[in-house]
Amino acid sequence: MLKNLLHSARQRYQVWRLAIAWGLGLLMVLGLGLPSQAHWADLAVADIQIENQNVNMNLTVPTGLFAQFDDDKNQxxxxxxxxKYQQELQKFLSEKIQLTAAKVKYDTLVVSSTTAKKLSSNLVATPDTHSNLLLQYQWAQPINQLQMNYDLFVPGVNTARCLAQVFRDGRVDNIVFTPISKNAALIDAPILQQITSFVGLGIEHIFTGYDHILFLVSLLMLGGSLGYLIKVVTAFSISHSITxxxxxxxxxSVPSRWVEIIIALSIGYIAAENLWRKEPNLARWQLAFGFGLIHGLGFSSALQELELPRNNLVVSLISFSAGIEIGQISIVLLTYVCLSYLRRFPWDLTIRRxxxxGVIVMSAIWFCERAFIG
Structure with a gap:
């Protein structure tokens, strides 16, 4: 009898310790160590104009990458x-950004300062974090083929990227450079290049959108069959794809601040509903569809900030949406596996609650940040 009681107490202790660890880890990682939404502090933008023998690149980059040239340290x-540092900047940039026309490097590169440009709605609020440079390249012969290797990223930041728009002969191409995708053709770029760029951007957006991840996890927290979970997630996917x-x-068009506030509230509501329900509600897919309409507006911010031209907007939009779905499916499958494992414990309901x-606390923090601070 005593042995059974000790065993039960020990098992209960292990379960509670696991629950506390999960709760604290959730708060520490998602609340203190990561931002409430994807931010653009590591973003660069390049507008590239190709004409005959010349390439002009209007580059907006985090000033921290040029800290050695920022004498007054005003970012x-x-x-x-x-x-003052033109020669040093030209050498530095020629190493980080390499342009070759038919495997021939440019003859001259001139770096100069340029007036500020709109980078994104987030960065307009904090323009002192970025600098604007004009890079002028010239070849001896007309340019027919052009490759670019871009390696000017914030060190150690996997989400760092450069969003490039390439203008030539009335055509506009969009390319996303990342630490794992540094090379691209700038002239007659294959459609697959654009597709893979925006699929990657969509995957990255969902994995760095920590509020969307928590919403998905909360939707699935009550468990259910795999078919039921697929139904809920499909409803969410369809609705956010629409908006x-x-x-x-x-x-x-809805003000982004209101969108982010409602997203925070939606996370809190779903998590709160998990406290008083023991089993999944058949109508939850309808709730997922309704809130998905709001989350779709949140997803759209990444593409709206790029100001994509109409001529290839459909390809970018479909590719970006596909990337979001790939990331979302990965999260759902991982959550399903974890929930299935939790069911082995007699106190799995307590752990989930x-x-x-923890999710409710996080949603409250995000709500306060978005409603009263940001």
């Missing part, structure tokens, strides 16, 4: 600083 390269498309096409409490 912005001034005209004077760019002029994502409408927002990117500028058919629907404690996790839901």
């Amino acid at each position: 912005q390269l001034s005209v004077e600083e760019v002029t 994502l498309s409408l927002a990117v096409l500028n058919i629907v 404690l996790i839901s409490v």
Whole structure:
């Protein structure tokens, strides 16, 4: 009898320790160590104009990458600083950004300062984090083929990227450079290059959208059969795809601040519902569909900030949506496996409820940040 009681107490202790660890880990990792939404501090933008023998690149990059040239340490390269360190900047940039036309490197490169440009709605609020440079390349012969290797990223940041728009002969191509995808053709770029760029951007967006991840996890927290979970997630996918498309096409426009506030509230509501329900509700897919409409507006921010031209918007939109779905399916499968494992414990309901409490706390923090601070 005593042995059974000790064994039960020991098992209960192990379960509670696991629950506390999950709860604290959730708060520490998602609340303190990561931002409430994807941010653009590591983003660069390049507008590239190709004409005959010349390439002009209007480059907007985090000033931290040029800290050695920022004499006054104001996180912005001034005209004077760019002029003073022009030779050093040209050498530095020629190593980080390599352009070759039919395997021939440019003859000259001139780096100069340029006026500020709109980078994104987030960065307009904090323009002192980035600097604007004009890179002018010239070849002796007309350019027919052009390859670019871009390696100017914030060190150690996997989400760092450069969003490039290439203009030539009335055509506009969009390319996303990342630490694992540094090479691209700038002239007659294959459609597959654009597709893979935006699929990768969509995957990255879902995995760095920690609020969307918590919403998905909370939706599935009550468990259920795999078929039921697929039904719930499919409803969420269809609805957020609708509003994502409408927002990117500028058919629907909602202030991003209100979107982010409602997203925070939706996470809190789903997590709170997990506290009083023991089994999944058949109507939860309808709830997932409704909230998915709001989350789609949140997903759209990444593409809206790129100001994509209409001539290839459909390809970018479909590719980006596919990337989001790939990331989302990965999260759902991982959550399903974890929930199935939890069912081995007699206190799995308690663990799931404690996790839901942690999610409620996080949603409250995000709500306060978005409603009263940001």
